[in-house]
Amino acid sequence: GQSLEQPSEVTAVEGAIVQINCTYQTSGFYGLSWYQQHDGGAPTFLSYNALDGLEETGRFSSFLSRSDSYGYLLLQELQMKDSASYFCAVLRDDKIIFGKGTRLHILP
Amino acid sequence: DGGITQSPKYLFRKEGQNVTLSCEQNLNHDAMYWYRQDPGQGLRLIYYSQIVNDFQKGDIAEGYSVSREKKESFPLTVTSAQKNPTAFYLCASSFGTGRGNTEAFFGQGTRLTVV
Numbered sequence: 001g002q003s004l005e006q007p008s009e010v011t012a013v014e015g016a017i018v019q020i021n022c023t024y025q026t027s028g029f030y031g032l033s034w035y036q037q038h039d040g041g042a043p044t045f046l047s048y049n050a051l052d053g054l055e056e057t058g059r060f061s062s063f064l065s066r067s068d069s070y071g072y073l074l075l076q077e078l079q080m081k082d083s084a085s086y087f088c089a090v091l092r093d094d095k096i097i098f099g100k101g102t103r104l105h106i107l108p
Numbered sequence: 109d110g111g112i113t114q115s116p117k118y119l120f121r122k123e124g125q126n127v128t129l130s131c132e133q134n135l136n137h138d139a140m141y142w143y144r145q146d147p148g149q150g151l152r153l154i155y156y157s158q159i160v161n162d163f164q165k166g167d168i169a170e171g172y173s174v175s176r177e178k179k180e181s182f183p184l185t186v187t188s189a190q191k192n193p194t195a196f197y198l199c200a201s202s203f204g205t206g207r208g209n210t211e212a213f214f215g216q217g218t219r220l221t222v223v
Contacts, residue, residue, distance in 0.1 A: 033210040042198060042214035043151070087150065089210050094158055095166065096141060096202070096210045100150035 004088055004099035011105040012078055020073045020102045022088035032064050032071040033089045037101070043087060046073070078106055110135045114199050114215030121186070121193070121222050129184045129218045131199035138204040140182035141212065144168060145196045154197075157182055158204060186220065194222050 005023045012018040022032065031050035035043040049055055049064035049071060061074040075082055085101040112133040121127045131140065139158050143151040153166030157176040171190025176182055182201075186193045196219050200212040 031210065035212075042216050043200075043212075044214070045211045048211055089212075091210050094139075094164075095153055095156055096200070096212055097153065098143075098151040103148075 003092065003097060004090060006086075006088055006099045006102045008100065009103045009105065011107065013107050014078055014080060016078050017074065017076045018078060018104065020075075020086050020104070022071050022073075022099055024069050024071075024088070024090050029066065029069075030091045032062070033096075034060075034062055034073045035087045035089060035098070036084050037087065038084045046086075075104075080106055080108070082106060112199060112201050112213050112215045114197075114218050116218060117216065119218055119220045121220060123222055124188045126185055126187050127220065129186070129197055129199075129220070131182045131184065131215055132180055133182075133201045133213070134180060135201055135213060136179075137201035137213070138179070139202045140176070141200045141202075142166075142172075142174065142182070142184045143198045143200065145198060145217075151198065154184065193220055195220060 003025045033048045034046040036046050037043040047062040049062050054063045059076045064071040083106045085103050087101045088099045089096055115130045141156045142154040145151050152168050154172050155163055155166055155174040157163035160176055160179050163174050163176050171187055173185045196217050198217045199215045202212045
């Protein structure tokens with residue numbers, strides 16, 4: 001069954017901040033990754049959290065709480081080019097498993 | 109430049125035909141993966157390989173086959189047994205899950221259409 005849960009869609013306003021949540025159920029957990037995919041394109045790696053806490057990379061930050069089996073991706077100062085799908089991913093039994101993705105809509 | 113290359117970008121297949129999708133990487137990655145993506149959907153794992161001459165079925169392997177004769181290459185064959193093959197196929201590679209890091213690099217994908 002599906003071991004990663006994330007909202008199917010999120011809408012935010014240009015210039016604002018948005019948080020995309022991901023909960024997971026998996027044994028042998030190593031860490032949580034995030035990917036961005038624009039329409040018709042390939043997913044690109046954004047971040048990886050192996051330990052609890054916040055990792056910041058420019059306008060994007062990612063958070064992990066292993067005790068809660070929960071993480072999120074935080075996008076600040078939203079730009080229209082951030083309109084895309086965002087996937088969380090985990091390692092399970094030597095496989096990289098992806099969530100179903102969150103479609104981010106940005107309003108001008 | 110290092111990267112992962114999929115070909116062709118678009119592929120049309122008649123019903124009942126087998127087709128092979130190419131995936132080549134020069135990143136010296138041990139692990140390679142094939143995913144299928146349907147419109148508005150996530151990535152579903154078809155097959156994966158952690159080392160040369162070894163591969164495992166993913167969640168939706170029926171109707172597909174792979175080989176891993178070289179570290180750099182992981183071709184996917186969509187057979188006539190696959191009932192609904194029209195989809196976007198993505199190949200990825202990584203340093204291997206032994207390091208715990210799930211940073212994968214993706215090819216640009218092959219869009220397969222059955223006509």
